[in-house]
Amino acid sequence: MWKYFEPKEAQWYQWRLHGSHAYLRKNGDEWRMAFFPVEFQELRPESGGPLPCDPPESAPIVFAVAHGTRVALRPRLSELPYLIMARNDIRILPGGDARFSVALPPEIHFEMENGPSLGETMPFILSKTWFGDKTGGSLCLSMPTALDPRCRGEKEDKTPVNTWDTENFRSLVHCEINVRNESKAAVNLERLAIFTDMINIYESDGILTTDLVVVNSMADGGLKMVIEEKKQLGARKLVSGSRVGTSEMLVRRGVNFLRTITGL
Amino acid sequence: MDIQGIISDLRSFLSGLGSVEIYNKLMGMIPAVLLILISFKILQVVVGRALKGHVPDQRGILIRKLIRYAGFTFAVITIFKQLGIDLSALLGAAGIAGIAVGFAAQTSVSNVISGLFLISEKPFQLGDVIQVGDITGIVQSIDLLSIKLQTFDNRYVRIPNETIIKTNVVNVTRFPIRRLDVKVMVDYGADLEFVTTVLEDIARKNVWALDNPEPLVVLDKFADSGVEILFGLWFEKSNYLTLKNSIMLDIRKRFRLEGINIPFPQMDIHLSEPTRSSGN
Numbered sequence: 001m002w003k004y005f006e007p008k009e010a011q012w013y014q015w016r017l018h019g020s021h022a023y024l025r026k027n028g029d030e031w032r033m034a035f036f037p038v039e040f041q042e043l044r045p046e047s048g049g050p051l052p053c054d055p056p057e058s059a060p061i062v063f064a065v066a067h068g069t070r071v072a073l074r075p076r077l078s079e080l081p082y083l084i085m086a087r088n089d090i091r092i093l094p095g096g097d098a099r100f101s102v103a104l105p106p107e108i109h110f111e112m113e114n115g116p117s118l119g120e121t122m123p124f125i126l127s128k129t130w131f132g133d134k135t136g137g138s139l140c141l142s143m144p145t146a147l148d149p150r151c152r153g154e155k156e157d158k159t160p161v162n163t164w165d166t167e168n169f170r171s172l173v174h175c176e177i178n179v180r181n182e183s184k185a186a187v188n189l190e191r192l193a194i195f196t197d198m199i200n201i202y203e204s205d206g207i208l209t210t211d212l213v214v215v216n217s218m219a220d221g222g223l224k225m226v227i228e229e230k231k232q233l234g235a236r237k238l239v240s241g242s243r244v245g246t247s248e249m250l251v252r253r254g255v256n257f258l259r260t261i262t263g264l
Numbered sequence: 265m266d267i268q269g270i271i272s273d274l275r276s277f278l279s280g281l282g283s284v285e286i287y288n289k290l291m292g293m294i295p296a297v298l299l300i301l302i303s304f305k306i307l308q309v310v311v312g313r314a315l316k317g318h319v320p321d322q323r324g325i326l327i328r329k330l331i332r333y334a335g336f337t338f339a340v341i342t343i344f345k346q347l348g349i350d351l352s353a354l355l356g357a358a359g360i361a362g363i364a365v366g367f368a369a370q371t372s373v374s375n376v377i378s379g380l381f382l383i384s385e386k387p388f389q390l391g392d393v394i395q396v397g398d399i400t401g402i403v404q405s406i407d408l409l410s411i412k413l414q415t416f417d418n419r420y421v422r423i424p425n426e427t428i429i430k431t432n433v434v435n436v437t438r439f440p441i442r443r444l445d446v447k448v449m450v451d452y453g454a455d456l457e458f459v460t461t462v463l464e465d466i467a468r469k470n471v472w473a474l475d476n477p478e479p480l481v482v483l484d485k486f487a488d489s490g491v492e493i494l495f496g497l498w499f500e501k502s503n504y505l506t507l508k509n510s511i512m513l514d515i516r517k518r519f520r521l522e523g524i525n526i527p528f529p530q531m532d533i534h535l536s537e538p539t540r541s542s543g544n
Binding site (some may be wrong): 083125246 | 285439441468469470471472473474475476477498500
């Protein structure tokens with residue numbers, strides 16, 4: 001689904017992304033694209049493509065002019081942070097850690113084999129939210145999901161921890177977050193903002209995953225957010241995060257800001 | 265030294281026009297003046313670049329302007345010195361003239377002082393949207409005498425700094441998020457709890473309305489035609505018009521769907537029958 005292919009001339013192709021659709025047609029150097037976004041709450045467990053199809057009806061067509069033959073649909077994380085709520089306030093006592101799984105909706109773009117992007121969109125409609133106070137803060141994508149933690153030594157139960165599971169929702173980016181409390185005081189977790197600029201995206205058997213995001217509550221009362229890079233056999237890196245980005249800056253700058261982000 | 269002295273200096277200068285000495289003075293003066301002007305120009309550029317990103321734009325512009333005018337002043341002083349005109353007399357005369365000009369230029373001076381207050385107080389910056397009286401626009405420049413606005417219907421408005429200091433100025437875009445208040449009126453027969461739920465759902469489904477801070481639904485008052493509800497939606501400041509248009513459509517569509525009536529002002533008139541004794 002995310003691999004480069006050589007489209008036939010003047011033939012429309014379709015990608016299905018859980019109810020959202022992306023279309024592409026090549027005609028010489030002219031590339032036509034169309035996107036049908038879908039509400040994130042209305043996702044269906046289906047994805048695939050590219051498949052030859054009829055021209056899309058009633059969709060605004062986006063044009064691009066570029067020389068090349070091979071193209072791929074590619075995912076990338078939004079530049080806006082994703083804000084996720086915990087289902088209930090979760091209290092993590094000193095020394096404890098909790099893992100969360102979340103499926104992040106990626107932006108998609110058509111990428112030529114030599115690198116340039118033909119067109120991009122967010123195929124999933126999400127509302128936005130604000131964190132920080134009313135005089136300063138950041139705009140975030142609001143994830144309509146509530147997280148349940150998984151803890152060390154926890155036995156598997158049948159309660160789903162993630163509404164959008166890995167197997168059925170392959171076009172979403174599956175991200176693991178580990179919140180550790182290394183301080184001497186309990187922390188209450190209400191919400192979590194995921195900054196995406198440093199996160200790599202991997203693909204393995206058509207499933208999109210990321211690095212592990214670790215949020216540490218430190219002994220000095222501060223918070224530290226780091227990305228633990230994956231070393232996974234058979235996984236192909238699709239998107240490389242930037243080395244220096246907002247997340248790193250936040251770690252350096254410290255703590256008050258991160259505290260606001262996580263609502264700790 | 266007085267005015268007589270300056271006049272005699274000028275007279276001797278003019279009488280000397282055409283002489284070799286004057287040309288020698290001019291040949292010495294022109295490069296010096298050019299050097300001064302170029303040096304101050306370079307200083308202006310260097311300081312401008314150094315300040316960029318460290319001080320607000322309008323303060324940077326003001327500092328650059330001060331350097332420029334200092335360069336001009338220095339150049340004029342050099343010219344007078346080279347021409348042998350004694351400046352102390354000129355400055356004395358300027359003092360007397362200054363009093364006269366001061367009376368005549370009270371408004372301008374007031375504007376300049378107001379401008380300095382504006383620059384130090386920073387109630388708004390370049391690019392902010394402000395409202396002064398009934399004028400709303402984007403701040404294009406903040407100068408010593410006035411500020412310039414570009415209104416949304418693309419007019420150019422100059423407002424004297426004194427006016428800005430004296431009147432209430434609303435900075436519309438100071439904070440990154442704002443609240444849009446929509447007054448919604450519903451029929452007295454409507455189930456208000458249900459209406460509240462519907463409004464919250466409308467806000468949740470509108471992509472331009474922020475989830476956090478949460479939307480506000482206040483049953484405001486019992487008005488003449490129905491119950492007035494204040495529906496407040498938070499939004500990112502650049503999405504004002506998009507949200508306003510979309511939310512009005514959302515409310516109308518959803519209220520129709522749910523059978524909630526939006527009442528309009530109406531008056532019931534009861535005509536009483538004329539009594540027989542009236543003689544008609």
